[in-house]
Amino acid sequence: MHTNTLKLFGLMLFAGLAPRAEAVAQAGQFRREDRPARREMRDYVQANVLPVVRQQRQKLEAQLAPADRAQLATYRTQLQTVRANGKALRQSLHPAGTSKAPRPTLTEAQREQLQQLHAERRSILLKVAEMARKYDAPIQQLAQEVQPQKEKWAADMHAIVTKNATSEQRESLAQARGHRQGHHGLRRFFRPATFLLMNTTAASAPAGPPEREVGSASFYPNPATATSNLEYEVKKAGPVTVDLLDKNGNKLRTLVAESQQEKGPHKQQIDLHDLPAGTYFYKITTNSGSETKRFIKE
Structure with a gap:
């Protein structure tokens, strides 16, 4: 399966179009036009989905126990540290200007770092998931409140994917749409652990790549x-x-x-x-x- 085809497959998963996605993958390569599609999808989610999800998450804040609010702040900081160091490790493996170089062989120390990062992230998320069990009912209620919006998001995101697909891919997308209506790709925003971790005070992320805060x-x-x-x-x-x-x-x-x-x-x-x-x-x-x-x- 070609790399660009995989990109389309990932885009469909994000848009909640996974059913029969393998048929689209077999339809042929998805050309470089998927880059504008990805940008458009990202901008759509940033402008339409995240503000509503944050609003619903803010409603949950008053129901959280003070100790849980404090612990969530700690978990967020720990995850930020894991992400920052994962990024640093990736940059050390693929320095600037060497993106086309063959995948390097990891040293024992680098392998240990990678395994440790995965273990730390998993450990933190398991703790958040355990906490989220206490708030499963109100989270499900908050998700249900925005059901009409989720229907519209799913339709709009499907339109973005379709608009940037080839004729064969549009046919496969139509089959997938007829095979199963739904928007399960959007459920990730209301998964208890993901929803609980959302920081209601955080500003929306900029559309472009973030500027490095500190030099190399x-x-x-x-x-x-x-x-x-x-x-x-x-x-x-x-x-x-x-x-x-x-x-x-x-x-x-x-x-x-x-x-x-x-x-x-x-x-x-x-x-x-x-x-x-x-x-x-x-x-x-x-x-x-x-x-x-x-x-x-x-």
């Missing part, structure tokens, strides 16, 4: 030794702090605290002789934002 940062050697080096770039002159975090994202100590650093690259030598072997993170905070990355201490 690297920690070497990695795995780290008793004395390691931290290199980073300051995008806006001002104070800089680097905090050491444990594998759960809890702060252990501050490694660097500079009241003023000029814009540009900087290098710091870090003393880690007293740090037990294991997985850790370092969080760099500057005037332009913060970035968290992962490293291993041997």
Whole structure:
């Protein structure tokens, strides 16, 4: 199955058109036009779906126990750390300008990092799912309240996919539509754990790719030794702090605290002789934002 065909298959899954999607996959390659379709789908969800889902999630907030609200904030922070370090690992495997290079062979340390990231994410989501069981009834009620909107979303998203499909793919999409009406792809927004994790105070994500908050940062050697080096770039002159975090994202100590650093690259030598072997993170905070990355201490 060609790569572009897989892209169409993924787009249909998102739009809730999975039934008989294999027929579309066999209809032929979905050309580069699926990129505008993806952008249009993303923009549609951002403008129409997420505001309603956030509104429903806000209604649940008052029903949450205070301890659960505090714990959810912790889970969100932990997941953000996992995502940031997953992104850092992917970037280390595929540096800029090498996207077409063959898939690299993972080192033992990189394999361990990847497995640890998967395990951490799964552990957090299982805890959220356990909490969500207490709120299953009100979540289902909130989902039912927007049933008419979900019907319209499903129709609109189907139209976006159809508009960008070839004639053969449109025929297969029509068969899938006749085979089974529905919008189960939208249910993901109201899955108890996903719905519970939604941050009602978070602003909508921008349509374009996010701007990097902190310039390139690297920690070497990695795995780290008793004395390691931290290199980073300051995008806006001002104070800089680097905090050491444990594998759960809890702060252990501050490694660097500079009241003023000029814009540009900087290098710091870090003393880690007293740090037990294991997985850790370092969080760099500057005037332009913060970035968290992962490293291993041997």
